[in-house]
Amino acid sequence: MKHLVLVFFIFLFCISCFKNYSGRIDIDGSSSVYPITEAVAEEFRIMNGDVRVTVGVSGTGGGFKKFARGEIDIANASRPIKDQEAEAALKAGINFIEIPVAYDGLAVVVSPQNDFVDYLTVAELKKIWEPAAQGKIKSWAQVRQGFPDIPLRLYGAGTSSGTYDYFTEAITGKSKSSRGDYTASEDDNVLVQGVSSDRGALGYFGLAYFTENKNKLKLVGIDNGKGIVFPNDETVTSGVYSPLSRPEFIYINSKSVNKPEIQQFVKFYMEQAPALVKEVGYVPLPDEVYAIAYQRFLSGRYGSLFAKSSTVGADLVALLKADSLSTR
Amino acid sequence: MKNLIRKIKFIDKTFQYLAMAATFFVLIVLCVLIWNIFSNGLLRINGSFFTNLPSRHAERAGIMTALAGMGSLLVITIVIALPIGVLSGVYLEEYGKKNKFASFIEINIANLAGVPSVIYGILGLQLFVRMAKMGNSLLAGALTLSLLIMPIIIVATREAIKAVPDSLREASYGMGATKWQTTSRITIPSALGGILTGIILAVSRAIGETAPLLVIGALVYVPFVPEGPNDQFTTLPIQIFNWTTRPQEAFIINAAAGIVVLLLITFLLNGIAIYIRNKWYKKMRY
Known part of the structure; x- marks a missing residue:
């Protein structure tokens, strides 16, 4: 038994000698967004093997709780952030960029x-x-x-x-x-x-x-x-299948936005989403939405589009365009 | 008189059959479970299943990081729980005074062994993850699991020490040995078989735990083997649970294969426990 333990530790030690990583991205939240983010993380790893991306499944609400505590960089969400959740995050000095990633x-x-x-x-x-x-x-x-x-x-x-x-x-x-x-x-x-x-x-x-x-x-x-x-x-x-089609989101922590690995990851996410979303069984958004959403990320537009309105029957393209034109 | 005898014999037989039926019921349930799991999962198990990282493609997904996470978690758990558990057991049995306070502790340890595991998870989340700022790391998970299995180890240690006959201790004292010499050279070695059995059974319980680890924030997609106690981790039961919730049929088969691996590990550990017990009992003929 003691030998086994020793061998195991030596094994761990050996692996640690060969591996090196720069940067980590912690993601948690909704189980419905999980397959999409997992697919993106899996592909991202091929190109950027030295960035550690982990994804958890705490549910949308659980994810936002961790988000507000500053424990994660990105929250997966199958609904927009609620007022109380946004307030809790802001109180902790954390703002967020909201990015729609798919329809379900x-x-x-x-x-x-x-x-x-x-x-x-x-x-x-x-x-x-x-x-x-x-x-x-x-x-x-x-x-x-x-x-x-x-x-x-x-x-x-x-x-x-x-x-x-x-x-x-x-x-x-x-x-x-x-x-x-x-x-x-x-x-x-x-x-x-x-x-x-x-x-x-x-x-x-x-x-x-x-x-x-x-x-x-x-x-x-x-x-x-x-x-x-x-x-x-x-x-x-x-949007013809209304009211039962909903957008899925990721929320980016404002404290992580400037990390190079996060910028790479979000860029990669927006590029790969149309193909990967389809592959894991969800419906991709119109290409335009990914383009506008990525612009919003680059220009650092914080806050939720759905702070006042509901996502039920929402037209994402129109909402995003209107928001990009307005100067907040 | 004859009637009475017949009646008593009837009751006798009925009870026998009832007990037999109960035993077979349990066996059948176990057989159905094992057959179901093995017929689904056995063919899925191959070399790459053990070396692949998690993936969205069921056929490319593997359990390497889950196994490594589980292994490191258990090793750290044992390193923490074993000394504390065994020493507490020895103290309570050999050194502690048998008074009201002792029996109060005894009852509470028995109660602790019965607390639902998710509650240890909540405790671990508050204590280790947040207050001690360990995050969702291996160390936090191992500390939580240690709390979970410590009562089991304490109880097993006490039972094992209790089974050592007093004549052995008295003989040791008779030779002029001190308490420490008696405990370290006579009592603990004689009880070691029982203690080890208890520890292995505790570990095989810890292996299957999912709830407390999910509560403290163990992750699902972890594409790296943990390299130190501060790394994030996932474990096999969590991986299996995630696979069962996927819509694709192929993931359900993956889950079955994962369960086969988990069952085999548990069987192996229980087998080792039985082997040690038998070997030790043969050696220790009082």
Whole structure:
């Protein structure tokens, strides 16, 4: 045993002799942005092997807490920073640059055995998910006339996820306002399993999880008053799949902005994002957005575009352009 | 009378079958689990799985940094927890007075062994990560895990020392040995088998811990092997957990392969524990 320990330490020591690194980038936050940032970090490493990039998964809220404590350089976020979070950061002398990196559509799904639902209106979704529905809306027959009397069983994101925040805001009009009597999980694969085997089930999660489990699930179109729309790359990018497509962000710590490795990393992120975002199952933003966002980074535009407005149904190109023209 | 005998025999048999069914139930659950994991993951395991860095491509992703992180974490944990745990156990059993205060400590150590691990994580986050400003480093993780396994080591040490017959100690005193000589030359060597078994079991518990490490901020994407106690780290259970939450099927297979590796390490450690125990008990025939 003692020899083993000794050998292990010698092993560690030997590796440390050969490795050298200059600069480190600490990233943490949302689990939905994680695959994108991981992909960028992986590619970045090939070119810049001596910069240590680490990525954690503390959730959007957890990431912003660390951000405000100055523990990380970049926060992954699947929703814009909240006022309290921004204030906490500013109090600690940390400002931030907000960069949108991708779109994520939220898929509303039912089981393939479900033969009566093709689409749902936003109003129907609201009727199902609003807090007042708790314990009352229990059958599909209550959702729309003509639906059979089959028990309605709901599956959705856990309360600490950005997906939950966004879905509740988009559907019920208020973030975190949802009924509580549904199967909640932070692990979307659990939701996939639950929905796929239950004829009366209805669930929501990131589009990537539907794409990977197409044969186990049935996608539900969303009618937002302008016709029935199914989520796919085009409808999500163009904003037609409203209100269930959301932007994902990274937030750069103002104290790290001038580090050369951070500047390299953000540049690389913006260059590679269109290809990598697609590869990991998300929807890239229009090229224009990456270009404007990078300009914003270079010129050091702090603050959030969504301090006063919601991201639900937001047109990123228009918002970014308007902001770049204004002189704050 | 005959009826009564029949009835008693019936009860006897029923109980036997019930106990058997319970045992088989546990075995079947274990077999299903192992079969499920191995059939999914075994084929995924190859050389590069152990040497590759984390990756977005499931087939290129490996567990090198997770294994290295876990290994270094455990080594540092043992270095911290072992002396403190064993010495406390020896003190409580050999030196401490058996009074009310001693039994109060005893109860609290037993309680500590039962505290949910995530609570140690919260303690570690506040104490080591923030107040001691260690950040999400190996050292902070190892200190947290040390707190977690220390009660187990203390209890195991005490049990092992308790099992050493008094006649051995009395013989030592009879030869004119001091307390220190008796403890260091007779008691601890006789109890070493039990102590080592306890330590290995504690370590195999620490291996599977994910919750406290996630709380103190262990990361997921760490593309380097830790080189010192201040480096950031990830561990195998965290890597597995991350893989199971990915949408792509291939990552689920990776997770199964990771679980196979983790199970084998745990089996190996438990095997070593059993081996040491048997060997020691044969050697130590009182």
